[in-house]
Amino acid sequence: MLRPLRGLSMTEGNSARHSLKAKTMQDLSYLEALMGEPVGEEGYRDIWGLASAVEGRLSDLSLQTVGKARGLADGLGAYVRFLLAGAPDEETAQTLIAHGADYVYLAPGQADAETLAAFLRERKPEIVLLDDSITNRALAARVAQALDASLVTEAEDVRADPIDRALLVTRPIYEGIASQVIACLAKPQIVTVRAGAFPLPYPDRSRTGSIEQLSASWQPDAVQYEPAPEVASPPALTTARIVVSAGRGMEDAEGFALVQQLAARLGAAIAGDRGALDMGWIGPEQQVGALGVIVTPALYIACGIEGTTEHYLGMEGARAVIALCRESDAPLLKAADWGIIGSPKEIVRALVEAMG
Amino acid sequence: MDFSFPPEMVAFRRMVREFAEEEVRPLAATIDREDRVPWETIPKLRQAGLLGVPFPQKYGGAGLGEMGYCILLEEMGRVCTSTATFIGAHIGIGAMAIYLGGTEEQKQRYLVPLARGEKLAAFALTEPGAGSDAAAIRTRAVRDGDRYILNGTKIYITNGSFADIISVMAVTDPALGARGGVTAFIVEKEYPGYKVGTIEDKMGIRGSATAELIFDEVEVPAANVLGQVGLGFVTFMQSLDVGRVTLGAACLGGAETALEMAIRYARVREQFGRPLAHLQSVQFMVAEMAAEIEALRSLVYRTAWLVDTKQPFTKEAGMCKLLGSEIASRCVDRAMQIHGALGYSRDFPLERMLRDSRIAELFEGTNEIQRIVIATELFREAGVRIRP
Amino acid sequence: MRIAVCIKQILDPRAVRLSRSREAIDPRQAARIVNPPDRYALEAALRLRERHGGEVIALSVGARDVSDALREALAMGADRAILLSDEMLAGADASGVARALARAVEHIGDVSLVLTGERALDTGGGTLPARLAQELGWPVVTDASEPQLEDSILRAFQRDEKQRWSVSVALPAVLAVTRQREKPRYPPALRIAWAYREAEVETWDCDDLGLSPEEISARHTEERNLVMPPERNLGFILSGSPEEAARSLVAELRGKRLI
Structure with missing residues (x-):
């Protein structure tokens, strides 16, 4: 059951078309000749994407997404067409092209589901890639529901089955303990791509593509958004994704301040071992160990903690552990995915710097 | 024979476990150190309806009977013996005496506010x-x-x-x-x-x-x-009987925690180049703890079933108390042995659990009295009346 | 005000283990529980009811044993519980489930707010709230917290990847609630006894909702194999000066998307 959509307000504006460079894009006719039929099933073809330009820039995620779209397109024999929303200009459009897009359609404003669904219904893309974000997940879900499309969110990997062209998308399940491969059965195949899932493509400034202005009018959002003051609340220790934990190896208050900086930089909860409690850096409610709190973060960064069994009992559930230790025989190094041996103070300082 | 808990008991245990973990465990060390009643927990217990669990709904209770009450005290016993004791004295013997011996008028006047947790007993x-x-x-x-x-x-x-x-x-x-x-x-x-x-x-x-x-x-x-x-003795002995079953349940909870801690520690603590779990001496301790706990669990919940189905249970209640207190003490003691000096630290729960567990062998009738209760029942069944 | 809360029964994600040898999820230790974010949604609904009056109706889709999740909702304070149960729904994916839930919301009638958890913590993709909104033709606010009602305008907070927003939307609307601040209440013991012994969970099937098989049974995606996380390789030491080691560590962490 598809609900009637509001009038399609977005069409390619011929008058506004200002194609810029000679088209030297991929010619797919050889593929079609080889297969004896148009590429893609039921007229669903090409890879579409949606990116948003903010203050003349595209996010790294958007560039990763267009790079992935390019890779899929090369494998499948397809064009990469991107809708560029937000405040698009020619320069951002060129950036998209340099990173792999063939066609860029300028569609200023905030994309909405009704208009996008209507547009995609008309254009019949084989694949639609979006950056994974709270907003785009909702957008993609509405569009997928309206089009009876397949949708996979939070993709960590996207491959196309070489035989039937179906996308095989990998996404995390059970809060990340494993990942599930999901095959898309319906077209369009919509995927939201997680940040960092794919490398930043190398821009090729000599790539050419077409830029078109759409006589776009996205529908206004029924939801009003206003910036709200931040409520400064570090994550609770027991539910934090990242825990940064200090030990005596941080030496003094200055050392502990570095640990706090590192935690702030990562949005992590601050904790410590029994030594940190004795030093007065943390309260008993922040002490990790059998004598204190048991934590199960995705990442536990132990700064200047040599590691006792007592401490280990408090953090053994961490999915990844980093140990910054002075001594090469520190017990915690054996339980850590990564260890660095040296002055914990200097290492933490270097870490904060390396994170930029 | 069906040993599975009915769905409402499963749901009730889930709620109580979450309550115990979130509201009771974080305070257990504090109230022990500060030697004070967990006042801040009492309104929460009242709100969750945990102060009248076994009593019928018409008296302001939850109507979950002795089985629900045992689940409550087992879960509380897992995290804090003091809180379990507070609840046990309020429900199990204080309010229970009025429930078992009171007139309808007394129940309306006294049991209802007690079961609702508005008053404490x-x-x-x-x-x-x-x-x-x-x-x-x-x-x-x-x-x-x-x-x-x-x-x-x-x-x-x-x-x-x-x-x-x-x-x-x-x-x-x-x-x-x-x-x-x-x-x-x-x-x-x-x-x-x-x-x-x-x-x-x-x-x-x-x-x-x-x-x-x-x-x-x-x-x-x-x-x-x-x-x-x-x-008066008849009234009081009846409520003490009921209290002994649930005291066994609280001991069961404490013993379970001790076993879980022992296993957790023995898994990771290395001595002589391998985890303690590989030492036969530790394996024996853990196996004995588990076997005793399993036996206690069966005894406690079977006795709760006797209470709820209105069958005689005096002898079994004495056994719950006797075995429960001894098993809890033994399990905590063994867990401490496995933990070594860490277990002896006052910052570690085992030290408190060891001090807490000892009382169960003493109060609500010493274990010697329990043996007499059990023997009296046994001989009564054989036609001999034991005189104190 | 009539509020519908959509809840899902899932395997307790804290107790789910991986079986590397079988490359599968090992659910043996995991109890079936109400998806934790859905309990926050129910709590938000109960608070709105306490303040503005009305009725809270819990809705779920699944086999009969899912009624336990709905009984938990009743124990927490929901006024009614409705289970959409039909063999046709057994194979439905997120699209079909959203369609069935939307139809049920319409069938209940006079619902002005649908609340649900931000996502199902098992295998959920977090798409249900928006799909449901699409089916109902209502606006949706995802990842919302602390909903408040003022003259049929719903206000809430939303935190996206960059910042915190104050959002407002006219009812009717769909709101997906995050796990924040207002913790779900403990179901009172008395209500647990009532919910599991006496309360009625209404059961609706596709006929009741006028749903045809084509509308709900189309499969859009198919689950294939699991990908196990790589085995941890413990004890790896990064060498070099503190600066070099720190740089390679940051690169490793970014590569593994840990930061």
């Missing part, structure tokens, strides 16, 4: 000269028209320092003594002449208040006689 039997030998109590109740005048002192009364409603045993006929001369009364804390005396400084269960209660010419309306005049 205590149970006053022990005296300086009478503990296991309950018949030796000296608190006197003398009839004066439509009231009784109470004089005497009770000691070691759990919740005594703050209880609103106290079930009290007093001698009404010294000549008859234990056989017809002792009566149970309901005393409100506002009655003139009722005073809280010394608060005990205890080795364990420091988060539960144990007080001396002084009755100095306290006037109690005759309408507050619990059960029949002269038959």
